[in-house]
Amino acid sequence: MSSQAVSAPKSSRSRHIRLRCVLALAQKEGYQILRDPSSLVIAFVLPLVLLFLFGLGISLDPTSIPLGLVVETRSAVTDRLATSFRGSSYFELWEADDRAELEPLFISGRLKAVVILSQDYPRQRTMGSATVQVLVNGSEANTAELIVNYVENLLQKQMWYDAEARGQPVAASPILVEPRVWYNPNVDSRAAILPGSIAVIMTLIGTILTALVVAREWERGTMEALLASSISRAEFLLGKFLPYFGLGLSAMMLVAIVTVTLFGVPFRGSWLVLTGVSAVFLVVALGLGLFISTATANQFVATQVALIVGYLPSFILSGLVFEINSMPLSIRILTHLLPPRYFVSACRTSFLAGNVWEVILYDTSLLALFAVVLWILTIRKTRLTLE
Amino acid sequence: MIRFEQVTKRFPRADRAALHEVSVRILAGAITGVIGPDGAGKTTFLRLAAGLLVPDQGRITVLDHDTQRELAFRDHLAYMPQKFGLYTDLTVWENLLLYARLRGIPAAEGRASIDRLLTFTGLGPFRRRLAGKLSGGMKQKLGLACSMLIQPKVMLLDEPGVGVDPVSRRELWKIVQEQRDQGVGIVWSTPYLDEAEKCDYVLVLYEGKVVFFGPPAEFTAxxxxxxxxxxxxxxxxxxxxxxxxxxxxxxxxxxxxxxxxxxxxxxxxxxxxxxxxxxxxxxxxxxxxxxxxxxxxxxxxxxxxxxxxRVALVNRTASGENHHEEVVVAEGLVKRFGRFTAVDHVSFRVRRGEVFGLLGPNGAGKSTTFRMLCGLAAPTEGHATVAGVDLRKARAQARRFVGYMAQSFSLYGDLTVRQNLEFFGGVYGLRGARLSVAIRQMLDELELAPLANISAGLLPLGFKQRLALAVAILHRPAVVFLDEPTSGVDPLARREFWLRIDQLVEEGAVVIVTTHFMDEAEYCDRLALINRGKVIAMDSPDAIRNSIQSPQLPNPTLEDAFIAMLERANEATERDAAVTATGAERKGGPTT
Amino acid sequence: MLERIRRLVIKEFLAIFRNPASRMAVLVPPLLQLLIFSFGATLEVRNAGIGIFNEDLGVLGRELAARFQSVPVTFSRVVVCHSYADVRQVLNTQKVLAVVHIPQDFSQSLLAGQTAVVQVLLDGRQSNAAAVTQGYTSRIVRDFARTALASGAIARRPFAQSIPVTRVWYNENLHPLWSSMPALLGILTNLVALLVTGLSVARERELGTFDQLLVSPLRPGEILIGKAVPAFVVAYVEGGLMILAAVTFFGLPFRGSLLLLAGALFVFLLAIVGIGLWISAISSTQQQALLGVFTYMVPAVLLSGFATPVENIHPAIRWVANVDPLQYMVAVSRKVFLEDPTPDVIWPFVWPLLPIAAFTLITSAWFFRHRLD
Incomplete structure (x- = not known):
């Protein structure tokens, strides 16, 4: 069968694309989109809902971490330290003068960490360096890591202020580390996650939008009629692609604008560039959907594949939240095969850093490569006979 | 016009060729019917002729073009697939426009062509209606119109008569006959044997092989x-x-x-x-x-x-312990979906040992009536009782008296034949020795024993139908509901099926059946003709036939009677009110 | 009645496991996802790039720079920058996460007994990595200072320090796998239970077999139970497999009581099966059911505490998280694996599952009855 399929007949006109045909198909698809509100909901409501979920639900910035502070012997030094703990927005402070009081809370998970200033602390301080015990709950490894960092910074800073207040030439350390965070001076994780989440959202939306459209033609039997009117593969796919491309791009812009206006994420790049990259990415995302749809020709399988490919991998493995560099090698290699990875990076750069051409061109060219490969596969898979 | 030379087509994972060494020559200016049950190779034949499939062996030429070399013949080809190829969410006009543009017809010419076809098919007044909201007959005409935008020389129509009421079917024939008279060659495939008689030539296919090719009279002779x-x-x-x-x-x-x-x-x-x-x-x-x-x-x-x-003769004890004389009673059944009345005051009574048929065009309300009777839908007004109980309210006990066979032979395809029987038997309260005896008996009677351990999904259609029947009657119900029980199966299987039903009826069961096969209606003791939600006639087949007997029609068929009655009913309603486009026939609604 | 339910349950199992495609879909993806995602879900900083911009010509500057090269696990690439333009370049292009800037007067200040300042420039596009990297670099610099002081390389002078002695409980080495795998246990059993229940009724509706069930003596409640039990069992058994895999292949500790986890998973899956039946009842096609599954899964996973702590959720949608059964399951699973929680510790995370399960099961039964018309 395959040997014959290769020598499948060529339509007299299949070589070039007839614009009229493409437009007719695109217009038809447009009517279908307008008449079936579900695609409009998928294109405009779903992205906003997802954006709000990412914006409000996902944050790596510890705010009001429940933290215990045990001061076994009170003194001016410990009071000052307690005051600065209280003043920190990172912590919600629980104070006690006996560690036995806070231990049950720590064990029950109510407190994520306990800082213990032992009986000896004030005395040690007068001598110079003093030890502070920090108990951290490690069941959320990253939170634990961050809490330790914050507590350390706070302790160091307090030492420095104390020294300065006394006018002593005593330094907390002979070397002072002065952190300067570029692009996101407040280290606000929302500003980092939201631009990246646009990529995840658009992967989902793009895939779902197109995953069904080819399968639907096969299932409803309209494919047969289209085939008999001898349209070419390119005409057919372009006619499918164009309307959803328009829809996807408007959804993308909507999400980007909401990110900037409602969530106050800065936008330092150029909108033109973002539009360009998004366009390339949409070619990939819609291409993926069309590919799934073409390859399965069955709406049920198509949705299932689209959801499996579209959500968890792009959420977990795109570098949106989790560190790609820290993953084991095999999984790092896997992430390179996920187009959202590149779009996450391009979006973040566009929003927070501006037009960094090295990043944007690199990401865009890889996306373009994906686009080419996916579309070649899709065109190959598009059958012009009913075999 | 179309020539097949020793054409064989085989699909992967099929045990026999879909078409086997078929050689025919189809002529221009004639209607050639491609006749055969489902799976005989009709659709494969048409798709091959349209160049949508590539033959494994042999050569096909259409208008002297080899379909494997060039597709130029498609410019003169009208092809209508089984599901009409319509976009249900586009209007009539938009569908036509789309196909005109895809065909590369210049805008002005296209518009003229569309207008001509709209007038020709009588779809003019509905141009703004969504194709999905058209009745089956109108959809069919629209599908035909879409394929005829170019003036075709060849028309390939795949089962255009299926799912269309007899009146629309007649109109369809009229359109096609006009085309033939202008010299167009038409291929019309159908599973209805009675349609064959109207063709100029018939190609009778059975299991992929040509049984006969020639004028139908010659075959009938x-x-x-x-x-x-x-x-x-x-x-x-x-x-x-x-x-x-x-x-x-x-x-x-x-x-x-x-x-x-x-x-x-x-x-x-x-x-x-x-x-x-x-x-x-x-x-x-x-x-x-x-x-x-x-x-x-x-x-x-x-x-x-x-x-x-295959003609089983088994003596079985009478089924059902119920001795109600009137086993099924429908009284003033009304079903409304929103503002649309699908069933409008339908009443009838069915006695023991009777086969009662519900007949009517698609969307007329027969399926909805049927669903209300077996408790799958709640009537808006009126009530239905089976063996004296309302199935909607009846406890599980009452449902034991009922057997149900759905239109699509709904079986669990992943379960084996035996597992299907065990499941349904168990659900109906059979267990232990009673269940295994009943299953063994059923497997033997229906000759399913060799297939007992095969997944039901892999069975050929005829066997699926047998299994579906087995599932429905395993628990010896007093009432058996059959929804289009033989659609798609070949005439031999249909015969066998009715022989079995006869036995059930002799044992005292009541059978209620919906059908659109006219010859199937002959098996019924009484028929109710349903149109637009109303019963327009209810009597025995003979009486219905006789009611329209006239000198012009000394020997009317059931279909003739049906059409006459539908026309009479429609005229009556049209007199009452100008037809506000047939919303009653919206397809895809709960009625179908 | 029991007999009918038994038949229905057997049938459901056969339908799941006799079909190769659905057998695969139920068994393989969850275990594969457990493998990939639990390794992928890491917030550690490893294999990162770091830039060193050393303007100091002294020995101390060089030594500090060398310190950063001696931690290949964290910083596998060290890029030497020669100018501010280089710094900008490597940060912009995401070649490095941070650049350590050692100023010209670094050695000089230290030798003169003054405080030297080291600048760390961080890429805020990856805010979490930036925060973590900042911690790492500070610690490296502090260690450097301490050893330099001890060895007498820099002038001794009045100096005071609070030395935090950190003790991490439960996950002593802060292994990210230990956090992610227990969470994924909840997420993936959830997914399986939801797919099996959510789609089964819709599939029967599409195939037409659902009518066949409805005309049979089966009551809606029996159908409901018949649909719920297999999904529940499949998800439960898979949960067990995941626990086994986590402990045997991935070396996770299991410090709590298995009975407790089994109990919590039981209630949790009841709640999920309820949600699945809910989706089943309201959707008439498999496609709608899939969209329903998805609509539930996305927020449930985002707000579960799997990726980011529940405490960080914005108060505006905190209530959503509070009714997310997955949130409680993730917490319970982490606690049972890593801690050894006493009943009073775990209770606050288990009891909310009870009303959620009761609610979803009861409403799904209600929906089920009413959708039958």
Missing amino acids: RANNRTFLVEIPAEERRRLTREWLQKPTVVDTRIQGQRLRVVLRPEALVPGTPPEARDAAPAEIHHMAPTEARFEDAFIDALGGVPKD
């Missing part, structure tokens, strides 16, 4: 002089159908109203055949009145007649 109508006592007819079929000289028997239609083997008649053969002919042969053969008679004959060994 093969059964001439061998077909008889026999007057028999009404209460004996079911038994006699079966008994006669067992005789070696009988090819086919079939109930036709109050009479029995019998086709005999040629040997049974020709003088000079061995005496044994003649003796074996039914003793009552001299009571027979010869009658004109029909296409179906010849078809069954061509397939070798109904196999004798």
Whole structure:
């Protein structure tokens, strides 16, 4: 069968694309989109809902971490330290003068960490360096890591202020580390996650939008009629692609604008560039959907594949939240095969850093490569006979 | 015009070729019917001719173009696939415009062409309506119009008559006949044997092979002089159908109203055949009145007649402990979906041992009525009782009296035949020895025993139908509901199926059936014709036929009667009110 | 009644496991996802790039720079920058996460007994990595200072320090796998239970077999139970497999009581099966059911505490998280694996599952009955 399929007949006109045909198909698809509100909901409501979920639900910035502070012997030094703990927005402070009081809370998970200033602390301080015990709950490894960092910074800073207040030439350390965070001076994780989440959202939306459209033609039997009117593969796919491309791009812009206006994420790049990259990415995302749809020709399988490919991998493995560099090698290699990875990076750069051409061109060219490969596969898979 | 030379087409994972060494020459200016049951290769034939499939062997030329080399013939080809190829969420006008543009017809010319077709098909007033909201018949016409935007030389129509009410079907024929008269070559595939008689030529396919190709009269003539109508006592007819079929000289028997239609083997008649053969002919042969053969008679004959060994004769105890005389009662049933009334005050009563048929065009409300009777839908008004209980309210106990066979032979495809039976038997309260005895009996009777451990999804259609029946009657119900029970299965399987139903009925069960096969309606004791939610006639098949008998139509068929009654009913309503476009026939609604 | 339910349950199991495609879909993806995602879900900083911009010509500057090269696990690539333009370049292009800037007067200040300042420039596009990297670099610099002081390389002078002695409980080495795998146990059993229940009724509706069930003596409640039990069992058994895999192949500790986890998973899956039946009842096609599954899964996973702590959720949608059964399951699973929680510790995370399960099961039964018309 395959040997014959290769020598499948060529339509007299299949070589070039007839614009009229493409437009007719695109217009038809447009009517279908307008008449079936579900695609409009998928294109405009779903992205906003997802954006709000990412914006409000996902944050790596510890705010009001429940933290215990045990001061076994009170003194001016410990009071000052307690005051600065209280003043920190990172912590919600629980104070006690006996560690036995806070231990049950720590064990029950109510407190994520306990800082213990032992009986000896004030005395040690007068001598110079003093030890502070920090108990951290490690069941959320990253939170634990961050809490330790914050507590350390706070302790160091307090030492420095104390020294300065006394006018002593005593330094907390002979070397002072002065952190300067570029692009996101407040280290606000929302500003980092939201631009990246646009990529995840658009992967989902793009895939779902197109995953069904080819399968639907096969299932409803309209494919047969289209085939008999001898349209070419390119005409057919372009006619499918164009309307959803328009829809996807408007959804993308909507999400980007909401990110900037409602969530106050800065936008330092150029909108033109973002539009360009998004366009390339949409070619990939819609291409993926069309590919799934073409390859399965069955709406049920198509949705299932689209959801499996579209959500968890792009959420977990795109570098949106989790560190790609820290993953084991095999999984790092896997992430390179996920187009959202590149779009996450391009979006973040566009929003927070501006037009960094090295990043944007690199990401865009890889996306373009994906686009080419996916579309070649899709065109190959598009059958012009009913075999 | 179309030429097939030794064409074979095989699909992957199929046990036999979809088409096997088919050679035919189809002529221009004629209607060629491609006839055969589902799976005979009709659609494959049409798709091959349209160049949508590539043959494994052989050569196909259309208008002197080899379909494997060039597709230029498509500029002169109108092809209408089974599901019409319409976009249901586009309007009539938009559908036509889309196909005009895809065909590369210049805008002005396209518009003119669309206007012409809209007038021609009478769809003009509906141009702004969504295709999905059209009735089956109108969809069919629109599908036809879409394929005819270019002036075609060849038209390939895949089952255009299916799912369309007889009135629309007649209109469709009229359109096609006009095209033929202008010299267009038309290929019309159909599973309805009665449509064959209207074709100029027929290509009869069975299991991928050509059974016959030529004028239909020639085919029918093969059964001439061998077909008889026999007057028999009404209460004996079911038994006699079966008994006669067992005789070696009988090819086919079939109930036709109050009479029995019998086709005999040629040997049974020709003088000079061995005496044994003649003796074996039914003793009552001299009571027979010869009658004109029909296409179906010849078809069954061509397939070798109904196999004798399939005619099961099993004596079983009467089913159901229920002794209500009127087993099924429908009183003033009304079902509304929003503002649309799908069923409008339908009432009837069905007695023990009766086969009751619900007949009507798609969307007329027969399925909805049916669903209300078996408790799948709640009536908006009125009530339905089965064996004295309202199934909607009935506790699980009452449902045991009911067997149900759904349209699509709903079985669990991943379960084996035996597992399906075990599941349904168990659900109906059979267990232990009773269940295994019932299953063994059912497997033997329906000859499913060798297939007991095969997944139901892999069964051929005819066997699926048998299994679906087995599932429905395993628990000996007093009432059996059959929803389009034989759609798609071949005529032989259909015969067998009805023989089994006859047995059930003799045992006292009630059978309620919906159908759109006219010949299937013949098996019913009484029929209710439903149109636009109302019963327009309810009587025995003979009485319905006789009611329209006239000098012009001395021998009306059930279809003739049906059409006459539909037209009469429609005229009446049209007189009442200008037709606010047939919303009653919206497809995809809960009625279908 | 029991007999009918038994038949239905057997049938459901056969339908799931006799079909190769659905057998695969139920068994393989969850275990594969457990493998990939639990390794992928890490917030550690490893294999990162770091830039060193050393303007100091002294020995101390060089030594500090060398310190950063001696932690290959964290910083596998060290890029030496020669100018501010280089710094900008490597940060912009995401070649490094941070650049350590050692100023010209670094050695000089230290030798003169003054405080030297080291600048760390961080890429805020990856805010979490930036925060973590900042911690790492500070610690490296502090260690450097301490050893330099001890060895007498820099002038001794009045100096005071609070030395935090950190003790991490439960996940002593802060292994990210230990956090992610227990969470994925909840997420993936959830997904399986939801797919099996959510789609089964819709599939029967599409195939037409659902009508066949409805005309049979089965009551809606029996159908409901018949649909719920297999999904529940499949998800439960898979949960067990995941626990086994986590402990045997991935070396996770299991410090709590298995009985407790089994109990919590039981209630949790009841709640999920309820949600699945809910989706089943309201959707008439498999496609709608899939969209329903998805609509539930996305927020449930985002707000579960799997990726980011529940405490960080914005108060505006905190209530959504509070009714997310997955949130409680993730917490319970982490606690049972890593801690050894006493009943009073675990109770606050288990009891909310009870009303959620009761609610979803009861409403799904209600929906089920009413959708039958």
